Amino acid sequence: MKTKSNNIMTLAAFKDEQYGKVGTAKRNELEAGFEQFKLGALIHEARLEKGLTQEQLAEKCGTTKSYISRIENNIKEVRISTLQKIVELGFGGHLQLSIKL
Numbered sequence: 001m002k003t004k005s006n007n008i009m010t011l012a013a014f015k016d017e018q019y020g021k022v023g024t025a026k027r028n029e030l031e032a033g034f035e036q037f038k039l040g041a042l043i044h045e046a047r048l049e050k051g052l053t054q055e056q057l058a059e060k061c062g063t064t065k066s067y068i069s070r071i072e073n074n075i076k077e078v079r080i081s082t083l084q085k086i087v088e089l090g091f092g093g094h095l096q097l098s099i100k101l
Helices: 012-021 025-049 056-063 064-072 080-090
Strands: none
Touching: 012 025, 012 056, 025 064, 025 080, 056 064
């Protein structure tokens, strides 16, 4: 009986192979896109955890349902001031940012 070879690699190795090393233009574009996706997913997850509809969240933070939808679906980039309103007024939380060098 012939067994298949195991071609498993880490995510970092896959990204290096497919998109280049960290610092290359193609890799930077990938990483930036992931950060946008992650932010939309975090807002979506927090909204569901709070039991809010997009419309309810929009009303709480002074924006529209379609804007919340575009942020959650990574169609629209969110400004930090708007993100702060979503987190503080919409979710009753506190926005905390950090910079990694």
